Amino acid sequence: MTLLVKESAASTQEKAPKIRGKVRLREHLMGWVFVGPFWLVFLALLIAPLAYALYLSLWQKKLIGGTSFVFLGNYVKAFTDPTFLSGVWFVVRFSLVAIPLQILVALAMALIVDAVTSLFTRFSRLMIFLPYAIPTVIGAVMWGFLYSKSFGPLTDIFGLFGAPAPDFFSKNLIFYGLVNVVTWQWAGYYMIILYAALQGIDPTLYEAARMDGAGKWQIALRIKIPLIAPALLLILVFSLIGTLQFFNEPQILRYLAAGTIAPGFTPNMYAYQQAFGLANFNYGSAISFALGGVVFVCVYAFLFFTRKRRSFF
């Protein structure tokens, strides 16, 4: 309500209301009636927690002497904390491997499903999308079974070749075990988005290219992929934001991979441990905020390098 009043007050100061004032005022008012409810939720559940987290992160709780203002002390601590830094290093490395892999798989599938229309490809499209309907936690639980030595199939399959089964819960292979879970979970979703973009391309372009002597591969590489670049970029940005916040899968597999996945394995797990395991909410907030900063820098750097800032917004 206060917002509404403030905004309509501000509107009177707006320059040159060319249309009659009464109509304009009504439009301002109705606009805020529609946007207002969302805006209230937005303020209460996004802006307020962010501000509160920022506030919390500037204080430190000591065993003796209570809470004291340390300004950026928690951030200095975070960026010199080896656990936090190794977590950040892990999610950055993980993003660099997992995201290109997911998108390549999704792109290949989308191109096939787009180029070949048969009953089988339509069936495949649905089946490949299926993992998206599965909660990430359940997906991790399912792969945990498959990786398990006591009831997973890996021992049998590798036994056929007389080889020992790989242990995806070991320190060396957990990285790839997690890459596999994430790829399984998300590639189908990305495929559907890319497929929708491919279906939006005007087919006469392909005719024209074929007339000019372009083959199937050339059409795919020179026409289809450049034309769905905006969709690719959107996927990349969203998967980057999601992957840097990696939490559910390692948190679930932590129980099975005892000793391999430490509580501070990813920055988000570290923040969770600090806040809810050690009741250290100040430092937990600082880690969350520092991670937010890392996400922002990574996304901005990515958009800068692709020089597509304008087309995204």
Next chain:
Amino acid sequence: MTGSSRAGARRRAQRHLPLQIFLGFLVVYFLVPFWWVIVNSSKDAPGLFGGSNTLWFAGEIDYIGNLQRLFTYDGGIYGRWILNSTLYAFAGGIGATILAVMAGYGFAKYRFAGRRFSFSVLLGALMVPATALVIPTFMMFSGLGLTNTIWAVILPSLLNPFGVYLMHVYARDAVPDEILDAARVDGAGELRTFLQVAFPLMRPAVVTVLLLSAVASWNNYFLPLAMLSDNRLFPVTVGLGLWQGIASANNSGSTSLWSLIILGALVSVIPLVIAFFTLQRHWRGGLSVGGLR
């Protein structure tokens, strides 16, 4: 005419045989976990750990017995978790959709003061890591005495900036200003214009946003894990995570719990799979809007 084009399509499909075989391998990969869960939820504990073929049924197929054990274990807590998840998904999904539809329409169709500014704040919010909000939201809610209640899970899932963005794009393109003006000239009020003229035109995107928000609430793990301590309020994701933790911690003593977890995972995905298959037509149309821009 149809005969020859059909033959042509067939020829083309055959020419693409290597691609289809490649696709076939991928389909197998995506289905293996489902297959494993379907097969192994039919087994009892000895069958599960007996070292027989893990990708095929054991001698005895006992879905009914396992289902009974699943829904009666610990006073039927699993059924409660499923109901909780359903409640959170519906309440959060419907609430978030109503807010997103109204806001998206408002942003698309009214030139009000503060519109540009608030829309760019919204776009910036798309980049805020959702999990960064969990800790401070928990602190705020604990001050208000809301933690460990259903509101602690439902209220935060009302926030869906991406839904607003999607509705904005859709309303901008699918609802012509001329139709709205015509309705106004005919004497319909703003709310009536919205409900009876604009809303039907926005329906495909509404279904998409509803489905995406409901799925997001159903899948949520970090938020309820942090907010709830009473396991009778858990959604099924947190509940199964809890069981898995218990089962892994005392590996030998809880073999029967493992078969419950496997069947529990299978049962928990069935509602969403059905929802996705039956509403396919709707969400595919809506997703293309979000993806193209």
